[in-house]
Structures are given as structure tokens and as C-alpha cells.
Amino acid sequence: xPLIEIRxxxxxxxxxxDVITPLRDVNLDIDERDFVSLMGPSGTGKSTLLNQIAxxxxxxxxxxxxxxxxxxxLSRRRLAHWRAEHVGYxxxxxxxxxxxxxxxxxxxxxxxxPFTRAERRRRVQVAMEAVDLLDRAGHYPRQLSGGQEQRVxxxxxxxxxxxxxxxxxxxxxxxxxxxxxxxxLLQRLKSELHTTLLMVTHDIEAAAIAERQLRLDDGRLVESxxxxxxxxxxxx
Amino acid sequence: xxxxxPYLLKTLWRHRVRTGLTxxxxxxxxxxxxxxDSVQEGLHRITTQSDSTLVVFQANKFCPATSHLPQxxxxxxxTMDGVRDVVPIQVFTNNCRASLDVVVFYGVLxxxxxxVRNFDLITGSWGEFENNQDAGIVGKSVxxxxxxxxxxxxxxxxxxxxxxxxxxxxxxxxxxxxxxxLDFLQRTRGLDLVGTVTQHEVFVDPTFDALKVASQIDxxxxxxxxxxxxxxxxxxxxxxxxxxxxxxxxxxxxxYACIGLMIVLVSTTTFMAVQDRIKEHAVLQTLGxxxxxxxxxxxxxxxxxxxxxxxxxxxxAMLTLASAGLSVGAEAVSIAFAPSVxxxxxxxxSSLVIGVAAGILxxxxxxxxxxxxxxxx
Numbered sequence: 143x144p145l146i147e148i149r150x151x152x153x154x155x156x157x158x159x160d161v162i163t164p165l166r167d168v169n170l171d172i173d174e175r176d177f178v179s180l181m182g183p184s185g186t187g188k189s190t191l192l193n194q195i196a197x198x199x200x201x202x203x204x205x206x207x208x209x210x211x212x213x214x215x216l217s218r219r220r221l222a223h224w225r226a227e228h229v230g231y232x233x234x235x236x237x238x239x240x241x242x243x244x245x246x247x248x249x250x251x252x253x254x255x256p257f258t259r260a261e262r263r264r265r266v267q268v269a270m271e272a273v274d275l276l277d278r279a280g281h282y283p284r285q286l287s288g289g290q291e292q293r294v295x296x297x298x299x300x301x302x303x304x305x306x307x308x309x310x311x312x313x314x315x316x317x318x319x320x321x322x323x324x325x326x327l328l329q330r331l332k333s334e335l336h337t338t339l340l341m342v343t344h345d346i347e348a349a350a351i352a353e354r355q356l357r358l359d360d361g362r363l364v365e366s367x368x369x370x371x372x373x374x375x376x377x378x
Numbered sequence: 379x380x381x382x383x384p385y386l387l388k389t390l391w392r393h394r395v396r397t398g399l400t401x402x403x404x405x406x407x408x409x410x411x412x413x414x415d416s417v418q419e420g421l422h423r424i425t426t427q428s429d430s431t432l433v434v435f436q437a438n439k440f441c442p443a444t445s446h447l448p449q450x451x452x453x454x455x456x457t458m459d460g461v462r463d464v465v466p467i468q469v470f471t472n473n474c475r476a477s478l479d480v481v482v483f484y485g486v487l488x489x490x491x492x493x494v495r496n497f498d499l500i501t502g503s504w505g506e507f508e509n510n511q512d513a514g515i516v517g518k519s520v521x522x523x524x525x526x527x528x529x530x531x532x533x534x535x536x537x538x539x540x541x542x543x544x545x546x547x548x549x550x551x552x553x554x555x556x557x558x559x560l561d562f563l564q565r566t567r568g569l570d571l572v573g574t575v576t577q578h579e580v581f582v583d584p585t586f587d588a589l590k591v592a593s594q595i596d597x598x599x600x601x602x603x604x605x606x607x608x609x610x611x612x613x614x615x616x617x618x619x620x621x622x623x624x625x626x627x628x629x630x631x632x633x634y635a636c637i638g639l640m641i642v643l644v645s646t647t648t649f650m651a652v653q654d655r656i657k658e659h660a661v662l663q664t665l666g667x668x669x670x671x672x673x674x675x676x677x678x679x680x681x682x683x684x685x686x687x688x689x690x691x692x693x694x695a696m697l698t699l700a701s702a703g704l705s706v707g708a709e710a711v712s713i714a715f716a717p718s719v720x721x722x723x724x725x726x727x728s729s730l731v732i733g734v735a736a737g738i739l740x741x742x743x744x745x746x747x748x749x750x751x752x753x754x755x
Contacts, residue, residue, distance in 0.1 A: 155696040193749075194751055196664070198663070198664050198750060198753075199749070199750045218668075219668050219669070219670065222663065222666050222669070222671075223666065223668065224666075224668065225664065225665070225666040226665065226666020226667075227666070228664070228715040231664050231665070233661070233664075233753070237657070237658075237661045237753075239385070239658060239661070239662075240392070241384060241385070241388035241389055241391070241392045242384070242388060246384060246385070250385075250662070250665055251666060252664045253381045253382065254665070254666050254667065254671075289396060298665070
């Protein structure tokens with residue numbers, strides 16, 4: 143049984159007099175521990191689909207079931223609780239809280255879960271170590287480089303050990319060298335943490351590190367390639 | 379909520395100029411609110427005094443300078459049923475009109491002062507007071523205001539007294555009075571009032587109906603040489619302060635205006651803070667923070683600002699009220715601006731309520747953030 147089941151998903155919204163349909167009757171299954179990249183031209187609904195799966199947006203029609211729970215039926219409050227427990231979100235622009243240190247930023251999602259202070263500290267240290275930023279724990283976002291900020295963002299996304307990690311253009315704001323480092327990091331974390339990772343990207347090279355590559359074209363989903371993790375060649 | 383304390387405090391600190399200005403504005407508003415409230419409290423204290431003390435005044439006279447009752451009325455009143463004691467008092471004041479520096483002299487038989495007033499003599503001696511005709515015991519507020527100490531001679535109008543003692547009283551308005559010998563005040567140049575007094579203070583046995591005793595007194599002197607008007611001390615003081623009461627009632631609205639001003643101020647700051655952080659609130663909600671959690675974070679922020687301003691304003695007001703010994707008086711009745719626990723509690727509770735009220739709308743706005751739209755911005 144797939145971890146994520148998307149059925150007949152349609153998303154429409156109004157822009158003035160026009161009705162825009164970024165997602166049209168999308169069906170998709172994502173298995174546990176899959177690493178899926180989602181590509182497509184701007185405005186084709188990649189981020190919209192990601193946001194539906196992350197539970198921060200609601201579809202106009204259709205259902206999304208994650209681990210047997212139909213999240214499209216959840217109330218706003220229950221959906222927030224579900225996100226806290228099951229979703230790690232990596233933003234394109236890092237979106238760290240500027241007044242908090244790297245440590246406190248990573249700790250933020252844990253404050254919502256029933257962990258003791260000691261357990262929170264242990265988890266933050268593990269996450270910060272995983273992104274190799276333990277020595278920057280006391281630094282504020284303004285004291286970090288773009289790549290370091292994104293690594294803190296990644297640590298914040300994995301610290302709760304979520305069911306699924308979603309990344310919206312995680313390298314979109316970074317220079318090529320830093321982008322490559324972040325992609326390496328994502329790949330390493332994926333293999334070490336065995337988490338399910340869904341990544342939206344413009345970058346073909348970034349998309350290539352995923353096991354499954356999907357394309358969204360005019361609101362419809364097209365499977366472009368499936369290959370073994372860490373290999374460049376498609377297997378089917 | 380303690381877990382979120384670093385986030386809340388650091389958020390307030392991030393915009394420390396804005397936070398500081400809001401806290402200062404709130405402090406000023408609460409300072410004024412406490413001042414206005416202290417006048418209200420003082421007025422309430424003196425107009426709701428025990429009904430078992432009556433004041434006998436000359437009928438149809440409203441100023442102490444014009445009330446002249448025979449001193450020997452006290453002997454007649456003493457014989458009436460329910461009367462425990464009678465104190466003839468000659469009143470002299472430097473100003474019958476409303477003033478912030480009223481000095482009121484109460485000329486009383488010296489041996490009666492200790493008996494009918496529960497004064498705590500801070501410095502000086504009762505003996506000095508009782509044995510020297512021109513001696514006076516001075517209320518603490520007057521002594522502070524005029525920087526008087528034992529042995530000092532001070533004059534108000536034609537009255538010159540030597541300070542024999544300084545007293546504190548549970549009734550803060552009493553601390554604005556100076557007690558002298560009755561004879562001394564009656565004989566003061568320009569007064570020449572031997573044999574007459576301004577009023578008689580009558581202490582009624584609590585088991586008797588004081589109002590009936592008051593009627594009995596007025597009935598007794600209706601056909602006498604001078605007609606009397608007897609009322610409970612509270613009612614008498616309220617009537618003496620009638621003009622001021624209206625002003626004080628008006629000042630009450632100033633207190634409400636301060637509250638309103640503070641709500642608007644804190645609310646505006648919180649709104650600005652929310653507007654600045656729409657994306658931040660969207661990020662928090664993406665991480666799993668519920669709308670209710672974001673609501674409570676914003677509400678706590680506004681409450682903290684308001685409470686901090688309240689604490690500063692209330693503390694300053696209490697310090698000022700305690701040290702300045704201010705009072706306002708008219709017709710020889712004085713209202714003390716005094717600090718009190720109830721005043722401090724009401725100020726702090728008000729600042730808490732203001733913080734919550736001011737934060738509700740901005741908090742609601744933050745809680746209803748459309749995550750995707752806010753993240754896109």
C-alpha cells in the first residue's frame with residue numbers, strides 16, 4: 143500500500159474573472175521511502191501539489207491519503223497537528239525566524255510535540271549534527287551564509303523524524319556550488335534517515351538525484367523517469 | 379506557553395524602539411489612570427465614612443468661615459440618648475475654594491484629640507502639644523509638603539503655630555490637617571471667636587440609629603439661638619465637596635480615556651507587528667502551529683507589552699503618590715491622593731485586560747493567515 147495516495151485531485155482558484163486550474167485530476171501514489179522530484183515550467187502547479195501533500199493548502203476536488211489518513215477531510219486544527227507530527231517542510235527561501243538562533247529555529251517544531259526538554263535538546267543536536275552545523279547552533283540567521291541557513295532549514299524539517307519531507311525548490315536561492323552541497327546533503331539524509339522525500343525543482347540536475355522524476359504539464363502529472371537511488375540511469 | 383518565552387521575548391526585543399515607545403505610552407496612560415483613580419478612591423473614602431459619627435454645622439451655611447455654633451451646644455448634645463461624646467471644633471483654612479494646597483486647622487480641646495482620633499505620632503510628643511497653647515500637631519502630608527519638622531513655627535494667614543508633633547493616620551485625608559488648641563484658634567487675631575465653634579463632631583453609640591440622633595439634635599436647636607444642620611460625617615464631607623465631586627466625576631472620564639488610548643496604542647503596535655510578520659506566522663503554521671497557538675502567541679505579546687507598561691506606570695504612580703503627599707480640598711475638607719494596594723491591583727489588572735483587548739483583533743488576523751498566500755508574499 144502506498145504511503146501517499148492522491149486521487150482525482152483538482153485545484154482551482156480565481157484570479158479576477160479568470161478561473162485558474164493549476165492541478166487537474168491528478169492521481170499519484172508515492173511509496174514509503176521514495177525520493178520523488180517534481181519538475182515543470184513555472185506556474186504548472188508543482189508547488190501547489192507539494193502544498194496539498196504538505197497539508198497547507200486544500201484541493202477543490204479529490205482526496206489525499208497519507209499513511210491511511212485522509213488529510214483532505216481534516217479540520218484546520220487537526221491538519222495543523224498532523225503537519226507538526228508528520229511533515230517536514232524545506233522552503234526555497236529558508237524562512238528561518240530571524241530572532242531565534244539556529245538551535246532555537248530547529249527546536250521550534252519540537253515545542254509542539256510532547257517531548258521533554260532533554261529529549262528536545264538531544265533531537266536538535268542530532269539534526270544539527272546531521273547537517274554539520276553543530277558549531278553554529280548559537281548563531282542567528284543573519285550570521286549564517288545562504289547555504290548554512292538552508293541547512294538549518296533542513297535540520298528543522300527532519301528534527302521531528304516526520305513521515306514525509308517536502309522541499310520546495312530547496313536550491314532555488316543558492317549559488318551552484320552551494321546547491322550541489324545541499325543536494326548531496328539531501329541525498330545523504332534520504333539514505334540515512336530512510337524518509338520519504340518529495341522535492342519540487344526547476345533544476346534538471348537536482349531532479350536527477352531523485353529515484354522518481356515527475357513532470358507537471360498544464361496541471362497534469364506525467365511520470366518522466368524512475369531509476370535506482372543515486373544512479374543517473376532510468377530503470378523504467 | 380513557557381516553552382515559547384524565548385520566541386516571545388526576542389520578538390519584542392527585535393523591535394525594541396517600537397516596543398519601548400508602546401510600553402512608555404502605556405506607562406503614561408496607566409500613571410494618569412492611577413492618579414485619577416486615587417482621587418476617586420480618596421473621595422470614596424471620605425464620603426463613605428462611618429455613619430456613627432455626625433457633624434453638627436450651622437444651618438444654611440456652607441463654608442466653615444461662616445458657621446458659628448455656640449460652643450456650649452456640646453453640653454446639651456452630650457445629654458441626648460445615644461451620644462457617646464461630642465467634640466467642639468473650630469476650623470480655619472487658608473482657602474475655602476478648591477485648591478491643591480489647602481491647609482486646614484482644627485482647633486480642638488487638646489485632651490480630646492488622642493481620645494477621638496486614632497493618630498500615630500511619628501515624631502514629637504503629646505505633652506508638648508497639650509502644654510503649649512500655640513502648639514500644633516501636623517499631619518504627615520502637610521509636614522512633607524511644607525517640609526516641617528519639630529520646633530518649626532509656620533504661619534497661614536494670621537495663624538502661627540509651633541510644630542509639637544507630626545502624625546500619621548489610617549485616614550489619609552486627616553494627614554492634611556493641623557490640630558491646634560481650640561482656645562488658641564478662637565483667639566487668633568482677626569477671628570475673635572471665643573465661645574463659638576465651627577462645628578461639633580458627635581460620636582453616636584453604634585447600637586443607636588445615628589440619623590435619628592441627627593434629627594433629634596436639629597429638632598432640639600430649631601428654636602435655639604443658632605439653628606443646626608446635622609449629617610453623618612460622610613454625607614457632610616460629600617456636601618462640602620459637592621463642586622469638586624462633579625469635577626472628579628468628570629475626571630473619571632479622563633481615566634476611561636486613558637484606557638481607550640492605551641488599547642488603541644497597544645493594538646496599533648500589535649497590528650504593525652503582525653503585518654510585519656505575516657510570512658513568519660505562515661511559516662509557524664506550516665510547521666504545525668495551530669491558528670489558536672498563533673493567536674495566543676500574538677495575544678501574549680500584546681499582553682506583555684501592556685503589562686510591562688502597566689507595571690512601570692503603576693509603580694511610578696505609587697511612588698509619586700506616596701512621596702508627594704498631594705491632596706485637593708474645598709470648604710476645609712481634603713481629599714488625599716494616596717497610594718493603595720487596591721489602586722495598584724486595579725491598575726495592573728486594567729493593563730492585563732487592556733493587553734488582551736488590544737491583542738484580540740491582531741491575534742485573530744495572525745491566526746487566520748492564509749499560509750500559501752503569505753508564503754508566496
